[in-house]
Amino acid sequence: MGMKFVVLVVIVLAVIAVAQIMRVYELSSKLRGKREEELSLKTNNINASLMLVFLLIFFGSFFYMLFAYGRGMLPNAASEIGQDIDWLYNVNWVIVIFVFLSTNTLLFVFSWKYAYDPNRRAHWFPHDNRLEMIWTIIPAGALAVIIILGLMTWNEITGEPSDDAQIVEIYAKQFDWTARYSGDDNKLGYSDYKLLGTFEDSESGKSYSNALGVVSHNSINWRVKGINNEIAELKETIEKEANNELAFSEARVNQMITKVEKLERIRERVLDMVGMYDDSVVKFADDDYMATELFLVKDQEYYFVLRSQDVLHSAYFPHFRAQMNCVPGQRTTLRVKPIYTTQEMREITGNPDFNYILMCNKICGVSHSNMKMAVTVGTQEEFDEWRYTDGITSMALPDTISAPSNLNMERMKMPEAAHHGDHGDDHHSDDHGHENGGH
């Protein structure tokens, strides 16, 4: 509080002081008959000199920062494409810094040099077609080079992955990342957001946990069971309320009724998925496994398939110079081939604590700045070792002993109209569901 008061007093006093100085200044200029728009030669020359002083300080601090912070902040790119990008950066920086230095120099030096002189008249020079052609054509030429080089690199970056690229899914949600490796078949199992959920079956003691909504054996059965259970619980509560056992507000009850209706519709859409995936594709998920950290093998190309559960996120690997948004309801992709192990990077940077990281780079909520995943690059041997330690979760689901034996029986309870022939949404996700190979 004391601090606040002092600051306020200082500001008020400063304003009063300036006001007083102004009055004195104005009175004196009134006495001398000086007009505000008539700048004295001295004032004008001071400003002219400041133009030059500013230019020197400006460029001086630019070069200082270039050497102090330009190279040290991010080490050299640690991926194959990243190195191409770094090369392109250097080419562009040469052009950009040249233009920055030369035009700013012209601007401030001319300002200084041609300051007002009562004995001189400005040079009448309204236009010159030749000059204007020159500074249209030269930038156009430089830009042509920049565009061609840029598009060549862009095409390479966004090109198709090679056949031996490992496919890994990176799944984003507020506020963490999950990786799903495609396993030995290098094919990711299909996924659908409607299958996502957890359910503890009290009868069999088995549990269903499908954090990524992967389509696997029995996942539809389990999900239907889970929804049924949820609906039953809600209905029970509503029943109790009707018997005056609970004291819920009417709004709350209506909310629950709405939710039951919604769940029934979702269940209907889950049931639409029956038969959509036969065993020949469901098996892709069998050898998939999840991890909450990313372990990559040096010199192995990776093809990341990005998904988001809730809002936009962006998978940003600063050291690989790689970034791509994660869009709910859509799959985006990213190609990365790491070329240095974490250990090698520690040596290159001279920093024994160095680690790779995956950060979120699209505002995604209150804890946006905490959304990260540790990334390690190692050898194949190190990777194999990592793969069989804790932290790795298999995607395979337990069989459901008491799952609805005939799922079509389930749908008999529902009104007929809702599902006949209308599979629009699900065909949509089916089309995009072919994650096996990404081609």
Added chain:
Amino acid sequence: MSAAAHTDHGHHKESFITKYLFSQDHKMIGKQFLVTAIFMAIVAVILSILFRIQLAWPGESNSVLSFFLGDTWAPDGVLDRGMYLGLVTIHGTIMVFFVLTGGLSGTFSNLLIPLQIGARDMASGLLNMISYWLFFLSSILMLYSLFLETGPASAGWTIYPPLSVYEEAIPGSGAGMTMWLTSMTIFIASSLIGSLNYIVTVLNLRTTGLKMTRLPLTIWAFFVTAIIGVLSFPVLVSAVVLMLMDRGLGTSFYVNDTIINGEILEQSGGSPILYEHLFWFLGHPEVYIVLLPALGLTSEIISTNARKPIFGYRAMIGSILAIAFLSFIVWGHHMFVSGMNPFLGGVFVFTTLLIAIPSAVKVFNYITTLWKGNIRFTPAMLFSIGLVSSFITGGVTGIILADSALDIAVHDTYFVVAHFHVVMGLSAIFGMFAGIYHWFPKMYGRMMNSKLGMVHFWLTLVSAYGVFFPMHFVGIGGAPRRYYDYSVYELFDSNQFQMIMDLNVVISIFAIVGGLAQIIFLFNFFYSASKGQKAVQNPWKGNTLEWTTPVEHVHGNWPGELPVVHRWPYDYSKPGAEEDYIPQTVPLAPGEEDH
């Protein structure tokens, strides 16, 4: 206002309300826009200083934070994480729309269009008044959203869905976002009404002899800006309306296969990327809605104070038109990493880099105008030179960002923040300051203090570069924007963390110094408006028509006949002439060439 009777409209006597509040006079409306925008700018600067304090000294208790935000948003003087995003969002929204769009176009298009084209007033005084009051209303709503219990909109000024659609995703997307969307819809209505008025006025009300090729570049800039606004703002309205429907009516324009906070949504089949396209279809032209008026103002000021014709008048008009056209086909460069088709990305690389050509032409023309000039460093001239510098410095980094391959590495980092603040923020605000210093005598009939203006300029220039220059390096270092703090860096690279924090402290100190330096301007502005030296009719010895109007405002601008124009506005230091300027109203001498 004794001169009201002069006008040939035969206006009745004005009361306080019709003169100062519901005025239909373009000069008063321009001043209303200006004062409102100055107030909004003060708020936006304070918001930025608050979040800069957090970025430089994260987690430390600060009495400034508790003073402004109280226990709710800064418990123990530490900024709340959610409010941090709210501050960033509202700072951006206010600066882009309320200060640099409403404030810049609203002030100077209103003030200068009738004065420089020799018209009594805008084509429709009533619509003009409505435009201001809608702007005022939207400003109030935007400010009010800061005081909501759940906080203001906090999904970033671009409000990408689904984050902006669901309160469960971020608290600011509740009432705060509704307020934001409502305020913006009203703002856009204001902007559209204003723009249509400007276009009609420029096309229809030019005085005798004022051909389009004799228009000052200010008017060309305002005219083209208004056209851009009319063509692009409606697209933002549609984006906003679709979002309101997604929020309230259960539609799914922007939503697909989403689970928010554990709750599965039925809405399916839309795409968040659709919103990005709609938003940036306005969003990129918006950059030029902000920039072109500033460039127009400085074209005029640089020519006047260098006592030289603006170099390449026709090329300047051509580049304004080229920039305007290209501004509509470059929006995709904001979406290189959105998951958009890479081929489309390539097309946008091409169109975006093309914009560098007319921009380069403008810069070289400014520099050539200074060459062999006779430069008077009025505060307006200083800020104009500052604008050219920031336009260069910010423009060249645009070349990096326009290159999709390079953009991948710095997209959404502080490099982007630095780039657009320098090229758009600084340039436009420098242009606005230049315009205020230069046309202050036309607004208030008095002069601003030039010494204070100079101090204001040098402090502002140094602190502005002090803020945004290091920010480029933070961005190249890979620091993402909209991060509450950079503690995550400690996990993987403590060296880099230290560098980012060092620079963040430098940036924040310059931000505070720069913010405080504006007190000098505010003082100068309000003091001079009432007590400044009385202005003479043509203090800067300018050629354009506004300097032929009387110092005291009259309704209808010219007491007698409207002036007749005989030449272009840039006859400065013309050989053979007595004075180093020839006003547009002076007939061509026998044998004298028009420009």
